[in-house]
Amino acid sequence: MRLFAAVLPPPDALRELAAAVRELEGLPGARGLRWTGRPAWHFTLAFYGEVAEDVVPDLCERLARAARRTEPFPLSVSGGGRFGDRTLWVGASGDVRALRLLADRVESAARKAGVEMGEHRPYHPHLTLARSRGSADFRPYVAALREFAGREWTVADLTLVRSRLPQSGVAGEQPRYETVERWGLGAGGDGVRLRSIRGPEDP
Secondary structure, eight states: OEEEEEEOOOHHHHHHHHHHHHHHTTSTTGGGSEEOOGGGOSEEEEEEEEOOTTTHHHHHHHHHHHHHTSOOEEEEEEEEEEETTTEEEEEEEESHHHHHHHHHHHHHHHHHHTOOOOSOOOOOOOEEEEEOSSOOOOHHHHHHHTTOBOOOEEEOEEEEEEEEOOOSOOTTOOOEEEEEEEEESSTTOOEEEOOOEEOTTOO
């Protein structure tokens, strides 16, 4: 199973972001970029890659502990930046320290469950908006995002997500995302297992 842990913004936060992205898509050169769809708009905390199914129960148990140890915290989608000339992203504001702490905990949970994580890197909260197959000048897009500030919401849960890569070969097809399990943050958080695949209009 190809898995990652994430924080999923609520629908109204995604609607605000969608309005900002529509403006970005009107900038010169936008048609040459590969824009991510709403189902892909999440803050990945840790990417686990392919995880053996017999490892998943232990991973879930440890993620539940990480969620219980982390109190709910405020967050919003805001600003933006780029990774070189290949990736455009929007950032986060609010209690980013708590977000980083949660990211560290879910990475540690995976290592203890036996998931190969590679070298630890400092967590950089971001939500990917677009990628370029070649070099792209993202500076106008970053400038346009500089003043973007979405509404604040309370991060109340941690989600384990399964991603299914495109297999049809159709150009522009997006990965599909399935919520494997979700845990409420804080001492009272309960893990709720879900198995519905989020469709193209579902954040």
